[in-house]
Amino acid sequence: xxxxxxxxxxxxxxxxxAAAYAQDxxxxxxxxxxxxKYDLNVTLPQDSARIVAVKAVVNLRNVSQxxxxxxxxxxxxxxxxxxxKINDAIVDFTKNEEKINSSSSLQRLGVRFASVSPDALLTAxxxxxxxxxxxxxxxxxxxxxxxxxxxxxxxxxxxxWFYARGADMAPTHIKVNAAVGQTAVSAGNEVAGTxxxxxxxxxxxxxxxxxxxxxxxxxxxxxKGTGADGQKRAAELAALLTEAKAFAGGILGKAPDVPLxxxxxxxxxxxxxxxxVVVDESVFRRSKIDSLTVMNIAEAxxxxxxxxxxxxxxxxxxxxxxxxxxxxxxxFIESKFGxxxxxxERLRQRVSYAAVSKRDAPISTVSPLDDFYYTEVANKGxxxxxxxxxxxxxxxxxxxxxxxxxxGNLNLAELRAxxxxxxxxxxxxxxxxxxxxxxAGLPQSNxxxxxxxxxxxxxxxxxxxxxxTTITGEKITAPSxxxxxxxxxxxxxxxxxxxxxxxxxxxxxxxxxxxxxVAPRESSDSDPLLTAKRYFDKQDFVNAEITARTLLRDSxxxxxxxxxxxxxxxxxxxxTEAEKExxxxxxxxxxxxxxxxxxxxxxxxxASRSSQTDAAxxxxxxxxxxxxxxxxxxxxxxxxxxxxxxxxxxxxVKAFFADFDRAATANxxxxxxxxxxxxxxxxxxxxVSGSTEQWQTQVRQIDRIDASTVLVEASMTIxxxxxxxxxxxxxxxxxxxxxxxxxxxxxxxxxx
Numbered sequence: 001x002x003x004x005x006x007x008x009x010x011x012x013x014x015x016x017x018a019a020a021y022a023q024d025x026x027x028x029x030x031x032x033x034x035x036x037k038y039d040l041n042v043t044l045p046q047d048s049a050r051i052v053a054v055k056a057v058v059n060l061r062n063v064s065q066x067x068x069x070x071x072x073x074x075x076x077x078x079x080x081x082x083x084x085k086i087n088d089a090i091v092d093f094t095k096n097e098e099k100i101n102s103s104s105s106l107q108r109l110g111v112r113f114a115s116v117s118p119d120a121l122l123t124a125x126x127x128x129x130x131x132x133x134x135x136x137x138x139x140x141x142x143x144x145x146x147x148x149x150x151x152x153x154x155x156x157x158x159x160x161w162f163y164a165r166g167a168d169m170a171p172t173h174i175k176v177n178a179a180v181g182q183t184a185v186s187a188g189n190e191v192a193g194t195x196x197x198x199x200x201x202x203x204x205x206x207x208x209x210x211x212x213x214x215x216x217x218x219x220x221x222x223x224k225g226t227g228a229d230g231q232k233r234a235a236e237l238a239a240l241l242t243e244a245k246a247f248a249g250g251i252l253g254k255a256p257d258v259p260l261x262x263x264x265x266x267x268x269x270x271x272x273x274x275x276x277v278v279v280d281e282s283v284f285r286r287s288k289i290d291s292l293t294v295m296n297i298a299e300a301x302x303x304x305x306x307x308x309x310x311x312x313x314x315x316x317x318x319x320x321x322x323x324x325x326x327x328x329x330x331x332f333i334e335s336k337f338g339x340x341x342x343x344x345e346r347l348r349q350r351v352s353y354a355a356v357s358k359r360d361a362p363i364s365t366v367s368p369l370d371d372f373y374y375t376e377v378a379n380k381g382x383x384x385x386x387x388x389x390x391x392x393x394x395x396x397x398x399x400x401x402x403x404x405x406x407x408g409n410l411n412l413a414e415l416r417a418x419x420x421x422x423x424x425x426x427x428x429x430x431x432x433x434x435x436x437x438x439x440a441g442l443p444q445s446n447x448x449x450x451x452x453x454x455x456x457x458x459x460x461x462x463x464x465x466x467x468x469t470t471i472t473g474e475k476i477t478a479p480s481x482x483x484x485x486x487x488x489x490x491x492x493x494x495x496x497x498x499x500x501x502x503x504x505x506x507x508x509x510x511x512x513x514x515x516x517x518v519a520p521r522e523s524s525d526s527d528p529l530l531t532a533k534r535y536f537d538k539q540d541f542v543n544a545e546i547t548a549r550t551l552l553r554d555s556x557x558x559x560x561x562x563x564x565x566x567x568x569x570x571x572x573x574x575x576t577e578a579e580k581e582x583x584x585x586x587x588x589x590x591x592x593x594x595x596x597x598x599x600x601x602x603x604x605x606x607a608s609r610s611s612q613t614d615a616a617x618x619x620x621x622x623x624x625x626x627x628x629x630x631x632x633x634x635x636x637x638x639x640x641x642x643x644x645x646x647x648x649x650x651x652x653v654k655a656f657f658a659d660f661d662r663a664a665t666a667n668x669x670x671x672x673x674x675x676x677x678x679x680x681x682x683x684x685x686x687x688v689s690g691s692t693e694q695w696q697t698q699v700r701q702i703d704r705i706d707a708s709t710v711l712v713e714a715s716m717t718i719x720x721x722x723x724x725x726x727x728x729x730x731x732x733x734x735x736x737x738x739x740x741x742x743x744x745x746x747x748x749x750x751x752x
Contacts, residue, residue: 187274225707244301272300298329314411323381593628
């Protein structure tokens with residue numbers, strides 16, 4: 001609790017704030033108020049102003065066992081509240097800061113009123129304005145689009161988004177009065193631009209201009225001007241959402257009946273609620289859908305039940321809302337793309353969790369206030385449910401989940417009771433930090449028998465598979481149980497020499513380390529990619545190749561590692577071998593977007609070495625529009641310039657930069673700001689207009705992204721006050737507003 005000066009406050013105010021804060025702070029015991037419904041009427045600015053007006057009506061219930069006469073509402077510090085009513089009566093309110101961490105905080109609005117009995121209803125009506133200085137992934141306003149996601153804290157709510165038992169979730173009614181040319185989208189049924197969501201959720205909306213189509217019963221909002229390839233991606237994305245929803249229904253029961261929507265956006269990709277999912281607009285330009293997009297869609301489908309149709313509350317709620325959702329999403333990927341592809345996703349989850357496993361907290365009590373919260377509850381949580389499902393069987397696992405969700409509420413305590421036969425396992429996994437590390441010793445041969453020493457540093461028994469690989473490549477798998485904090489041994493009877501063993505080859509258990517699961521040791525990192533990358537970064541391409549090949553033997557579908565192998569081969573001028581690896585990545589069922597970009601860069605380089613300029617340029621363009629990795633985009637652009645290609649000139653773009661150069665060198669901030677998208681590149685624009693002696697932009701390449709967006713590559717010559725002249729390349733994103741261009745992003749600035 002924040003320290004409050006007793007001297008500066010009266011006793012009554014002190015008691016009021018103490019009670020309000022204890023009501024629902026991040027790690028408090030119980031809430032007083034529960035939201036029954038959010039009703040939000042939003043008016044976006046119709047001009048260059050960046051002020052959003054909101055009228056919020058929040059229906060609340062006193063869920064405590066005592067009468068209540070105080071209410072605390074949380075909202076963004078950017079909100080200027082002009083009016084607050086309780087049951088239609090205007091009331092006075094106090095404003096205070098509630099620190100989240102060293103860099104962010106919430107605004108607390110406190111009110112007092114006549115006592116309300118337990119289970120009674122109350123209505124709070126708040127009118128306020130939000131003025132945005134900078135656009136972010138969570139909140140943005142511009143002449144072409146707008147976006148407000150829950151974690152921008154744009155709406156008032158009683159319990160903190162960082163509440164240990166879960167943030168407020170309730171049905172929503174959202175009306176957005178969008179700017180001219182924009183369409184607003186949210187979750188739920190739409191009638192004349194108003195969205196009514198009957199499931200539980202947190203208020204959000206996205207506004208913009210799209211090409212709208214219906215694919216497989218899903219409304220897809222594609223970037224304006226999306227061509228045939230983009231429409232193909234739209235159909236694939238829609239089919240994935242439909243299939244993921246059906247798969248989740250097989251585990252969780254009858255599917256919620258809500259409209260399904262996919263919205264392309266430059267920001268907020270991965271957010272999903274109530275059947276509406278935001279996907280990166282670049283997906284519609286890529287040759288195939290990437291792994292992260294599929295995972296996001298599958299998780300959003302699972303959350304239609306876990307959090308939307310079924311309330312997920314109580315201590316450790318994230319183990320269900322995030323962990324169980326990720327487990328189901330990964331199972332969907334396995335059913336759709338195969339176990340080997342799903343195993344790569346599980347590898348990524350393990351690597352992500354391993355990065356925080358030595359500083360985590362018990363997963364049953366961890367809070368969103370912890371910086372490792374989502375990394376832990378999603379990835380370790382997924383492993384917990386996979387272990388439980390493995391022990392009880394898939395059918396029984398689904399039956400238990402469905403049975404406990406029938407009342408519309410699901411919490412960790414009731415699931416622990418329902419899986420009572422797994423009590424010891426769950427107590428260890430949920431109530432303690434991870435201390436388990438499973439180790440395998442070197443195989444010791446004696447005639448036709450080979451023994452392997454095993455060790456378990458954890459405080460619970462581990463029942464696992466141990467896989468041995470013989471000199472002929474044969475794999476032999478045998479089960480074993482290693483007692484808690486003890487040693488074990490397993491024997492393999494084979495006439496062939498065993499050259500490698502791996503403990504917990506199914507990778508079921510959360511561990512502090514994974515690299516020592518294998519003997520002889522092949523790595524000293526839980527992340528196999530990092531092991532090979534260390535050699536690559538030192539330009540030791542021979543050892544990078546050797547290491548990547550060794551690690552790919554056990555994870556042949558790990559596309560990130562295969563890309564590193566291809567780049568290592570390319571650096572050794574092994575063009576034919578490198579091409580094979582890059583094409584294998586592009587043929588993968590579910591590569592990362594980064595891998596897609598680097599594969600195209602690699603193929604472009606190989607084509608250029610063979611003087612196949614047209615083919616090289618085709619791959620370069622694919623790498624650039626994939627828009628997935630800074631390094632890949634930079635490498636593609638450098639190669640294109642090396643090939644001497646120049647895109648068609650655009651007089652309007654050149655005119656824009658002529659105006660920008662004049663404004664920059666004149667140090668007229670108002671003129672520079674007039675050429676930038678409101679809320680975008682504010683620091684860049686401020687730096688340009690404050691101390692520029694020379695600013696010269698020579699347009700070299702123009703890549704058209706969609707109907708109203710281009711990427712402009714330019715050769716820069718600049719001189720800032722008290723500095724030497726600098727030159728280099730910059731890449732700017734320009735967006736068409738009306739009939740003119742605005743600078744919306746500085747994608748690259750390689751000026752030295």
